[in-house]
Amino acid sequence: MSSADLTSERDLPPEREATTRGDLVPERDGPRDTGMDDASLHRWLARTWRTPPGIIGALSSVDHKVIARRYLITAFLFLCLGGLNAVVMRIQLSGPQRGLIGPDLYNQLFTMHGVTMMFLFAVPIVQATGIYLVPLMVGTRNIAFPRLNAFSYWVYVSGGLFAWVSFALSMAPDVGWFAYVPLSGPEYGPGKRADVWAQMITYTEVSSLAVAVATIVTVLKQRAPGMSLDKIPLYVWALLVTSFVVVFAMPAVMITSTFLILDRLVGTHIFNPAEGGDALLFQHLFWFFGHPEVYIIFLPATGMVSAIIPAFARRPAFGHLGLVLSLIAVGFLSFGLWVHHMFATGLPKLGASFFTASSMLIAIPNGVQIFCWLATLWDGRPVIRTPLLFVLGFFFTFVIGGLTGVMLASVPLDLQVHDTYFVVAHFHYVLIGGSVFPLLGAAYFWFPKITGRMMSERLGRWHFWLAMIGFNAAFFPMHIVGLWGMPRRVYTYPAELGWGNINLFISAGAVLFFLSFVLFAFNLVHGALRGAPAGDNPWDAGTLEWATSSPPPSYNFARIPVVTNVEPLWAEREALAVATGLRVDARELIISTVAEAHPDIREKSATPSIWPLLAAIAVGGTFLYSIFTPWAIVWGAAPIAITLIGWFWPKGDPEDEE
Amino acid sequence: MKRFASIAFGTATALFLQGCAGWQSALDPKGPAASELAWLIWFFAGLCAVVWVLVMIALAMPLMMRPREPAEPLVLDAGADNRKLRVVMTAVGLTAVILIGLTLLSFFANRTLAAIGSDAALTIRVTGHQWWWEVRYEDATPSRILTTANEIHIPAGEPVRLLLTSTDVIHSFWVPSLSGKLDLIPGHMNVLDIKADKPGVYRGQCAEFCGAQHANMGTFIIAEPRAKFDAWWNDQLQPAAAPMSGEAKAGEDLFLNRPCVMCHKIGGTPAGGTVAPDLTHVASRQTLAAGTLTMSRGNLAAWIADPQGVKPGSHMPVVDLSGDELNAIVAYLEGLK
Numbered sequence: 001m002s003s004a005d006l007t008s009e010r011d012l013p014p015e016r017e018a019t020t021r022g023d024l025v026p027e028r029d030g031p032r033d034t035g036m037d038d039a040s041l042h043r044w045l046a047r048t049w050r051t052p053p054g055i056i057g058a059l060s061s062v063d064h065k066v067i068a069r070r071y072l073i074t075a076f077l078f079l080c081l082g083g084l085n086a087v088v089m090r091i092q093l094s095g096p097q098r099g100l101i102g103p104d105l106y107n108q109l110f111t112m113h114g115v116t117m118m119f120l121f122a123v124p125i126v127q128a129t130g131i132y133l134v135p136l137m138v139g140t141r142n143i144a145f146p147r148l149n150a151f152s153y154w155v156y157v158s159g160g161l162f163a164w165v166s167f168a169l170s171m172a173p174d175v176g177w178f179a180y181v182p183l184s185g186p187e188y189g190p191g192k193r194a195d196v197w198a199q200m201i202t203y204t205e206v207s208s209l210a211v212a213v214a215t216i217v218t219v220l221k222q223r224a225p226g227m228s229l230d231k232i233p234l235y236v237w238a239l240l241v242t243s244f245v246v247v248f249a250m251p252a253v254m255i256t257s258t259f260l261i262l263d264r265l266v267g268t269h270i271f272n273p274a275e276g277g278d279a280l281l282f283q284h285l286f287w288f289f290g291h292p293e294v295y296i297i298f299l300p301a302t303g304m305v306s307a308i309i310p311a312f313a314r315r316p317a318f319g320h321l322g323l324v325l326s327l328i329a330v331g332f333l334s335f336g337l338w339v340h341h342m343f344a345t346g347l348p349k350l351g352a353s354f355f356t357a358s359s360m361l362i363a364i365p366n367g368v369q370i371f372c373w374l375a376t377l378w379d380g381r382p383v384i385r386t387p388l389l390f391v392l393g394f395f396f397t398f399v400i401g402g403l404t405g406v407m408l409a410s411v412p413l414d415l416q417v418h419d420t421y422f423v424v425a426h427f428h429y430v431l432i433g434g435s436v437f438p439l440l441g442a443a444y445f446w447f448p449k450i451t452g453r454m455m456s457e458r459l460g461r462w463h464f465w466l467a468m469i470g471f472n473a474a475f476f477p478m479h480i481v482g483l484w485g486m487p488r489r490v491y492t493y494p495a496e497l498g499w500g501n502i503n504l505f506i507s508a509g510a511v512l513f514f515l516s517f518v519l520f521a522f523n524l525v526h527g528a529l530r531g532a533p534a535g536d537n538p539w540d541a542g543t544l545e546w547a548t549s550s551p552p553p554s555y556n557f558a559r560i561p562v563v564t565n566v567e568p569l570w571a572e573r574e575a576l577a578v579a580t581g582l583r584v585d586a587r588e589l590i591i592s593t594v595a596e597a598h599p600d601i602r603e604k605s606a607t608p609s610i611w612p613l614l615a616a617i618a619v620g621g622t623f624l625y626s627i628f629t630p631w632a633i634v635w636g637a638a639p640i641a642i643t644l645i646g647w648f649w650p651k652g653d654p655e656d657e658e
Numbered sequence: 659m660k661r662f663a664s665i666a667f668g669t670a671t672a673l674f675l676q677g678c679a680g681w682q683s684a685l686d687p688k689g690p691a692a693s694e695l696a697w698l699i700w701f702f703a704g705l706c707a708v709v710w711v712l713v714m715i716a717l718a719m720p721l722m723m724r725p726r727e728p729a730e731p732l733v734l735d736a737g738a739d740n741r742k743l744r745v746v747m748t749a750v751g752l753t754a755v756i757l758i759g760l761t762l763l764s765f766f767a768n769r770t771l772a773a774i775g776s777d778a779a780l781t782i783r784v785t786g787h788q789w790w791w792e793v794r795y796e797d798a799t800p801s802r803i804l805t806t807a808n809e810i811h812i813p814a815g816e817p818v819r820l821l822l823t824s825t826d827v828i829h830s831f832w833v834p835s836l837s838g839k840l841d842l843i844p845g846h847m848n849v850l851d852i853k854a855d856k857p858g859v860y861r862g863q864c865a866e867f868c869g870a871q872h873a874n875m876g877t878f879i880i881a882e883p884r885a886k887f888d889a890w891w892n893d894q895l896q897p898a899a900a901p902m903s904g905e906a907k908a909g910e911d912l913f914l915n916r917p918c919v920m921c922h923k924i925g926g927t928p929a930g931g932t933v934a935p936d937l938t939h940v941a942s943r944q945t946l947a948a949g950t951l952t953m954s955r956g957n958l959a960a961w962i963a964d965p966q967g968v969k970p971g972s973h974m975p976v977v978d979l980s981g982d983e984l985n986a987i988v989a990y991l992e993g994l995k
Contacts, residue, residue, distance in 0.1 A: 102970050103870045176867050182844060183827040183869055188788075273845025279828060280843065313720075314731045318742060344830055344866070345841045346822075346848035349772060353765050360757040367753040368746075374716045375742040379735075380726030392717065399713050403706035406757070410764035412771055413702060415838025416684040416695045419830060419865045483699065485682035485834045487865045490873035494949075497682055497861075542731065570732045 030585035033559060041558055044584035049141065049555040052608055060608040062146035063554055064135050067153050069450065071128030074153075075121050078160055080517065082116035085109045087514050090474075094507035096495035106491035107174035108193075112167050114177030115197065118293065119204040120160045122435060126300035127211045127246075129442060130239040132450065134215055136545035137233050139224025139563065141556045141589055142605045144217035145210075147612045147647065152210035154616030159203025162624060166196045173197035176489060178290065179260070181271040181282045186264045195264055195627035198257040202623055205250045205257075212246035215239055222589055223597040224544065225579045226563040231597075233543045233566065234317055237324050238303025241331040245292045245299070248335065253289035256282060266630050280345060287338035295334040297431060299327060301438035302369055305391050308438075308445050309376050311541040312388040316567050319372035326365035326372075333362040343414045352411045359409030366402060370395070385539075386460030390441030393468050397433025401426055404479065419489075422482025428475045440467070440520065447524070448538045452550040453531030459523040467516035473509025477502050542567025547576055560590055563597070611647035618643045682834055682861040689836040689853045691771050698767050702760065709756070771838075775851020778819035782810060786822075786829030786842035786864070789871035789972060790935055790948040795891065796821075804894050805923075807935030808948045811890050814857045814881035822848040827869060833862030833879050841866055854881035863949065870971025876949020897926025898938045898994050909990025917977050918987070924994065934974070941994045947972070958988045 033041055051061040061067065089109050092100045101109070135143050143149050166172045173193045175184040184194035219240045223232070232240075260282070262268040269275035271282050310317050317323060339347065339355040373395075382388060404426040408414050417423060440463075447455050481502050486493060493499055537546035546569055548557050559578035565571030579599060582588040587605040592598055622636025687693040785792040795804040812818045822831055824842040831850060832839035840850040854860065864875035882890065901907040913919060914929060921934035929937075940946075944953055947969050951957040960967075963984055965974035979987065 103873065104971065107870065174870075180828055180867075183867070188827050188869065279845060310731070314726050314729075315734060316732065318739065319746065322746075344839050345843060346846065349768055353768065356764050357761050360761050363757055364750065364754055368750055370713065371746040371749045374713070375746050377717070377720040378742060379720070379738070381720055381723045382726070384721075392721075395717050396714065399710055403710055406706065406760065407699070407702045410698065410702065410760065410767070412695055412764060412767045412838060413698050415840070416692075416699065416834060418839060419867075483684045485684060485832075485861075485863075487832070487863060487872075489867040492873050494876075565732070567732065570730070 030583045032580070033582050033584050034580040036584065038558065041584060042553070045555040045558060046553065048585060048587060049553075051554065056610060057608065059613050060150075060610045062142070062150050062606055062608050062612075064131050064143040064146065064149060065450075065552060065554075065556075067146075067149055068128050068132035071124055071131060071153055071156070074157060074160065075125035075128060076521075078116050078120040079125075080521075081164065082113050082121055083514050083517060085113040085116065087510060089113065090507040090510040092491065093493075094504045096493055096497075096500045096503075098492065101491070103491045104174065105170075107176075107489075108167060108170070108172040110489055111173045111176055111179075111197070112163065115163060115173065115200065116160075117431075118177055118297075119201065120156075120163070122297040122431065123204070123208055123293070124156055125439065126242070126297055126435070127208060127215070129304070129439070129446075130215055130242075130300060131211060133446065133545055134218055134236055134239050135222070136449075136548065136552060136556055137236050137543050138219060138222060138227060139544045139547075139557060139561045140218065140222040141560075142587070143214050144222060145214045145606070147606045147609055148210045149214045150609075151612035151616050152207040152214075154613050155203055155210070155619060156207035158616060158620035158624075159200050159207065162203065162620070163196060163200045166192075171196060173200075178286055180286075181260065181263070181279050182273075184260060185271055186267070187272075189264070192627055195261060198261040198264070199623045199627050201253060201257040203620065205254045206619070208246055209250050212243035212250075215243040216247070219243075220594050221591050223592050224561050224563050225590065225592060225597060225599045227592075227597045229595055229597075230321075231563055231566045231568075234306035234320065234323055234327075235300075235303035235543075237327055238299045238306065241327045242296050242299045245296050245331050245334060249289045249292035249296065252285050253293075256285040256289070259285070261626070265626070280342075283342050283345065284338070287341045288335070290341060291338040292334040294427075294430065295330055297435045299330065301394075301435040301442075302327065304438040304442040304445075305373060305394060307541075307543065308387045308391050308441050309373050309382075310567070311445070311539045312385060313376050313379060313382045315376065315379055316542070316570075317372065318375040318378075319368075320566060322368055323372050326368045329365040330362060333358065333365070337362060340409055340414065343411050344418045349411070356409050356411050360406060363402065363406055363409075370399065370402075385444075386455070386457055386464060387441040387445035387539075389461065389464045390437045390444065393464060394433060394437040394441070396468070397429050397437060397471065400476075401429030401431075401433050405430060417482055419487055420482035421478040421486045421488060424488055425475050425478035425482060428471075428478075432471060432475070437467075440464075443520075443524070445539065446545075447527060448531075448534030449545055449550045449552070451528050451531070452534055453527055454534050454538060455523050455527035455531060459519065459526070463516055463519045463523060466519060467513060470509050470511075470513030470516050474506050474513050475509070477506050477509075481506070537569065542570040544568055609647065611643055615640065615643035615647055681859065682863070684834040686835050688858060688860060689855055690774050691837040691852065692835055694767055694770050695838055698763070701763070705756065705760070774853055775817040775819055775849075778817040778851055780813065780816065781819045781821060782812075783821045783823075784810070784831060784842065786824035786826070786831075786868070787933075788826050788869050789864070789875040789969070791831075791875075791877050792935070802891075802895065804891060805936050806894060806939070807943075808876070808945065809878045809880055809943050811880045811882060811887055812852070812854060813884045813887040814854050816884070817851050817853040820850045820852060822850055828866050829864045829868050829875070830866035831862065831877070832865040833860050833877065835860045836862075836879060839865045852879070854879065857881050857883055859944070861949070871969050874948060874950045874969050874972075876945070878944060878949065880944075893942075894939055898924045901990055902993055903989065905986050906990040906993050909986035909988070912979075912983050912987050913990060916979070917975065937991065937994060939994055941992050947974075955988055955992055958991055959984055962987060 051057055051063050051066055092098055092106060131143060171192055173196050175189055175194050175197060179194060179197045182188050219236055259270045263270055269277045271277045271279055273279055306317050306323060336358040340359045343352055408426060444455055444460055481499055486499050534550050536549055544561060547561055559580060562577040562579050568576060582602060587607060588602050589605050590599050591601045591603045593600050618639035622632055622640060625632035625636060685696055687696045781796040783794040783796060791808050793806050793810050797803050822840055822842045824844045829842040830839045831842060836854055837852045840848045858881055860879045862877045864872055901910045919929040921931040923930050923932060923936045925938035946953055946957055946961050950969055951961060965972055966976060
């Protein structure tokens with residue numbers, strides 16, 4: 001460790017750049033930040049890093065904060081749409097044999113609810129939070145591959161629009177978010193509905209993979225000098241592990257959806273048992289992605305919890321190393337559990353028992369995390385503000401979800417509750433309790449950083465209690481009605497089974513829960529317009545994102561901080577040491593070494609460009625067209641090639657200096 | 659607040675009591691497999707509840723404490739952290755012990771379940787269709803092989819082996835008061851052994867989403883004493899009853915000359931379709947359209963006149979019939995006991 005030699009105002013590596021290519025390309029070196037006074041430094045950096053004005057400029061933006069804000073708002077809109085789906089379903093189910101909607105619409109609704117919540121809300125929003133926060137938390141000026149990041153947003157939006165326009169045209173998928181064959185296959189899934197599912201998956205996975213790659217490289221190569229592996233904030237660790245899980249899990253579902261569309265479009269019979277294919281193969285491929293998917297959504301939320309608790313418990317997280325190792329262990333183990341979604345398919349009993357054991361095993365690292373957080377809180381009464389309230393709500397609900405998860409891990413027990421409302425209750429406790437509650441806490445926690453204003457604490461408390469009561473009223477009774485024999489994905493049920501009253505109660509809870517989000521939306525808008533000014537660090541938290549102004553300038557940090565502690569702002573109360581030597585007339589970043597975060601080279605970060613948008617349109621158009629004909633790949637190749645050539649066209653800049 | 663709590667508690671209790679009367683409930687076991695599973699569910703749930711309460715106590719403790727001294731957050735009490743480390747390690751160790759225990763429990767429960775049907779004498783092949791169940795009783799004597807639909811008669815107190823498969827999409831066979839569920843997958847054959855302790859009617863329904871009418875794909879297991887079951891089997895092997903009245907005779911002619919005959923079979927008549935339920939003894943069944951309607955003259959008429967209204971998306975087409983024709987067909991079917 002060498003933070004000692006990174007003294008304040010120390011210059012970055014010696015001026016070797018002149019010798020690297022100097023003989024051939026005359027070096028056009030510009031002004032550096034070394035010794036520059038603050039006012040002119042701000043002027044220079046603001047001009048260098050700004051998003052260009054005008055509509056074209058806005059569409060060309062590669063600023064991670066701009067992209068992340070768009071992602072967050074879009075994902076929140078999809079959350080509202082998915083929530084509305086749920087409310088309509090709950091009204092239909094509020095009594096036996098209700099005729100509000102028929103099976104055709106109901107099946108589209110629950111499919112769109114699942115698809116929207118998983119692919120258009122949960123994964124994008126946790127990644128978007130990472131896009132916003134990771135570069136700030138590691139002390140760099142932009143995410144790695146900023147144009148790829150911009151591209152990912154446009155692909156995501158086109159995928160979401162594609163799905164919801166299909167829904168508006170009543171051609172939304174109606175085969176469930178898991179779209180099992182043969183129901184989604186060419187024979188039993190007529191029309192374009194299952195194709196919409198398959199291609200919509202492809203859109204969102206492309207986008208998600210792009211963000212994962214950018215996040216991994218940002219964390220591994222762009223950390224502020226001194227932020228060695230042991231000083232990376234837990235939230236950043238969580239995003240790093242999540243991104244690796246994305247990289248290994250998403251290809252499985254892309255293969256699944258591609259095989260499906262090949263079966264449907266060109267008749268490959270990969271999943272057709274009548275022609276030697278196999279329907280169960282689909283499930284294996286899907287759940288090999290599908291289970292890690294849960295952790296893709298959950299792990300970033302644990303990172304949020306690990307960020308919020310220390311700020312309000314007024315101490316660093318207890319068991320930092322244990323928490324990091326748990327994250328990594330969960331990341332690995334999440335790939336060994338997929339069969340527990342398939343216990344009812346009649347797999348050999350001994351084989352299935354191994355997956356019981358592995359599913360139980362993952363409870364241990366998750367338990368370690370829970371215990372470490374509790375131990376962090378044990379130093380005395382924490383400061384109870386809305387973000388922490390939601391974290392307490394997270395404990396209350398997620399632990400229930402985790403424990404019912406232990407129940408589901410048991411093969412015989414699962415055979416009674418699989419595909420019943422018990423499972424619906426379980427995964428909503430895991431996903432809402434485990435991920436949405438931390439996300440809401442995170443929204444209150446980081447809102448001041450993003451907007452420069454505080455959200456209302458009073459409304460926040462109302463929001464919390466409304467959400468807690470609504471959520472538990474809606475989802476807890478589902479455990480019971482599931483054990484009473486009510487299966488999932490039914491658009492109605494007979495009166496004589498006696499599920500009417502409890503379903504009415506559930507529906508009332510669901511409406512209450514939905515209203516809590518209306519209140520939240522109001523609080524967001526109210527906070528953005530009227531909230532009290534927040535200042536740089538309203539919670540007196542310890543990580544780097546609080547070192548810059550709120551909202552952060554386009555260049556994040558005027559001078560790149562030097563990190564000496566896992567909570568640098570607590571360690572350096574006066575002023576952070578900074579590293580200098582970066583050019584201010586070009587978008588320069590410090591690239592540091594993977595383990596020790598020694599400043600290594602200066603690297604240019606990409607400038608704004610409209611090409612990512614054009615490339616996304618070309619790619620999106622090709623995907624869309626491909627649900628109609630395989631020739632789409634041929635016709636689409638040309639525009640994709642053109643836009644990619646435009647994107648990567650050499651600019652004639654001098655090669656990046658060492 | 660108190661009033662609200664008492665109302666909430668009252669509602670919860672009422673809801674709970676209401677459900678215990680269910681005839682499709684995992685908590686109301688009527689066979690050895692479901693009993694074993696209900697015990698397992700209660701044990702797991704109880705243990706999980708205890709763990710949850712302990713975690714909540716651990717969470718509530720700091721909320722009761724004095725606020726932390728406004729010290730610098732990085733100034734930590736090393737001794738306290740060491741004590742916490744021991745507590746955390748103990749908790750992790752206990753978690754591991756509990757999880758190993760539950761894994762073993764689950765493993766042995768699975769063995770118990772596997773042993774239930776080891777001496778099953780009766781084999782029934784259940785084939786899933788969108789959205790009904792084809793039920794075929796296997797027998798060494800070909801003339802005793804019996805095909806019916808949706809309702810599965812079994813001898814009470816004897817293990818029965820079900821062979822599960824599907825001809826279209828994936829379904830899942832689930833009668834919670836008797837056993838856990840198992841999927842019916844095209845191209846695969848699954849084996850589920852069930853046993854009902856006492857005579858009775860146990861409802862089940864498809865548990866794997868299978869399309870438009872997944873919600874209305876019910877089934878009934880009707881457990882009867884052995885003698886009654888044998889008599890039922892013999893009755894079902896008989897060809898369809900000849901129409902007794904003129905109207906019913908007209909109904910039979912209509913049935914045989916209209917599209918009905920393309921899909922349905924009625925033993926003893928030229929009707930031999932196999933893509934829809936066998937109607938040879940349809941009137942002896944308790945329900946129509948896989949548990950959607952109870953069997954009655956009115957419901958038969960409703961189902962034939964408006965299948966897409968009763969069960970939207972079902973594969974039963976609307977056949978254009980006049981009122982008299984409809985009545986005649988219903989009169990005929992009603993006689994097929």
